[in-house]
Amino acid sequence: MADTEYLKSRIGKLGIDLTDNMLHQYVTYYEMIVEKNKVMNLTAITDFEEFVDKHFADSLSLIKAVDLSKVHYVMDVGTGAGFPAIPLKIAFPHLQITMLDSLQKRMLFIDQVVNELQLSNMKTIHGRAEEIGHDPRYREKYDLCVSRAVANLSTLSEYCIPFVKKGGFFISYKSGGSLEEIQEAEKAIKVMGGKRNQLCQFTLPDTDITRILVPVKKIAPTPKKYPRKAGMPNKSPIK
Numbered sequence: 001m002a003d004t005e006y007l008k009s010r011i012g013k014l015g016i017d018l019t020d021n022m023l024h025q026y027v028t029y030y031e032m033i034v035e036k037n038k039v040m041n042l043t044a045i046t047d048f049e050e051f052v053d054k055h056f057a058d059s060l061s062l063i064k065a066v067d068l069s070k071v072h073y074v075m076d077v078g079t080g081a082g083f084p085a086i087p088l089k090i091a092f093p094h095l096q097i098t099m100l101d102s103l104q105k106r107m108l109f110i111d112q113v114v115n116e117l118q119l120s121n122m123k124t125i126h127g128r129a130e131e132i133g134h135d136p137r138y139r140e141k142y143d144l145c146v147s148r149a150v151a152n153l154s155t156l157s158e159y160c161i162p163f164v165k166k167g168g169f170f171i172s173y174k175s176g177g178s179l180e181e182i183q184e185a186e187k188a189i190k191v192m193g194g195k196r197n198q199l200c201q202f203t204l205p206d207t208d209i210t211r212i213l214v215p216v217k218k219i220a221p222t223p224k225k226y227p228r229k230a231g232m233p234n235k236s237p238i239k
Contacts, residue, residue: 002027002048010057013205025090025117042081053207059084065200065213068092075142075163077129078149082110096121102128129159130227140165148173153185154237158227161192164218176210188238193220
């Protein structure tokens with residue numbers, strides 16, 4: 001059972017005030033995922049309150065690291081069931097978001113969600129970041145690239161930074177225990193034309209979920225040879 005008061009309160013603790021329409025959109029999105037989950041693995045979390053904390057509030061915690069009022073074009077790499085793209089779009093309707101995932105079934109589901117929630121300026125791409133990152137329509141075109149994908153930060157940097165235009169940001173969502181991994185990604189970030197800013201470390205309100213947001217500013221163009229061909233960033237991350 002979806003408790004909209006719980007949802008409003010939890011998101012309110014991040015400093016985001018949700019309208020009734022936004023609340024309705026979040027609940028509808030949750031219900032669509034739970035229904036689709038019966039035939040397709042989208043999430044292991046189906047309890048509403050846990051879902052709000054671990055998917056909605058977590059996705060929206062991005063505001064701790066970036067002023068979204070100054071962001072327009074966003075790329076979400078490895079969007080999966082639509083996180084963080086769709087929670088961000090609901091709360092910040094001005095964002096124009098492109099969602100990339102390698103599994104077509106997931107993208108078809110996202111299209112259904114976007115249509116049902118009547119979200120404008122949302123685009124889905126079925127493909128791999130290693131290939132789409134070379135497409136001139138998407139390469140170095142975004143103010144912000146985000147990823148909640150479970151991958152090594154060195155690998156994610158090679159996937160994501162090529163999409164960011166100079167002066168823009170790549171922000172990765174990492175768990176609280178990722179400091180060593182973040183340190184090891186310094187070279188990859190630099191090679192891709194990025195510079196890591198101060199980490200944003202916090203615990204989600206009223207939970208024991210620790211998070212680190214890793215903001216990387218794009219200070220130089222990504223060399224043309226990156227990202228490397230499919231599979232390479234994951235098999236042999238830059239070190």
